[in-house]
Amino acid sequence: MATLPVTAAADALGVPPGTLRRWIRQGCPTVSRGQKGRGHACLVDVDAVLAWRRASRSDALILELAGELPNVLAAASLQAFAQIEGSDKPRMAGVLAGVWYVAACTVLDHLRAKCPEVPEISSIPPEVERLRKIAR
Numbered sequence: 001m002a003t004l005p006v007t008a009a010a011d012a013l014g015v016p017p018g019t020l021r022r023w024i025r026q027g028c029p030t031v032s033r034g035q036k037g038r039g040h041a042c043l044v045d046v047d048a049v050l051a052w053r054r055a056s057r058s059d060a061l062i063l064e065l066a067g068e069l070p071n072v073l074a075a076a077s078l079q080a081f082a083q084i085e086g087s088d089k090p091r092m093a094g095v096l097a098g099v100w101y102v103a104a105c106t107v108l109d110h111l112r113a114k115c116p117e118v119p120e121i122s123s124i125p126p127e128v129e130r131l132r133k134i135a136r
Contacts, residue, residue, distance in 0.1 A: 002045075003031045009044035020044065028052050062115040069111075070104045074125035081131060094135030100128050 004012060010020040024030055024042065029052055031043040077096045084092050104121055112118040124132075 003043035004046060006042060006044060009046050009049065012046045013049060020049075023049065023052075059115045059117070062111050063117060066108055066111050066115075066118040069107055070100075070121055071125050071127075073100050073104050073107075074127040077131060078127040081134075090134055093131040097128050097131040097135060100131075 003009075006020055006024075007017050010017040013020065020028070024044075029045065029048040031045055077100045081089075081093055081096050101121075108118055108121065
């Protein structure tokens with residue numbers, strides 16, 4: 001698609017011009033800005049803006065997933081432990097705690113390759129602490 005002035009690009013995107021101007025201030029790609037760099041006289045590539053919006057939403061979803069992932073894996077590890085029977089149960093608690101750590105770190109590393117803002121594991125969930133305590 002051709003480049004358009006802000007008002008026409010906003011119409012093509014289905015958003016108010018003020019919203020598009022705010023996106024431009026937040027880093028939305030533009031072809032050229034006004035002489036004073038304020039963005040009021042810039043040309044906008046609608047396809048580039050759509051791609052930028054998809055990437056922004058994708059990063060938000062990745063960060064949300066990364067925030068929940070360690071706890072979800074910890075709950076699953078504890079559920080797996082509850083299904084174990086026999087004399088090896090305490091030893092398996094330690095194995096499950098180790099598997100939780102490796103799985104959580106591996107998935108977070110994969111997500112970090114797509115979104116560098118994904119944080120490291122900051123704390124061990126209580127479910128994993130419980131498994132570690134049982135294993136001692």
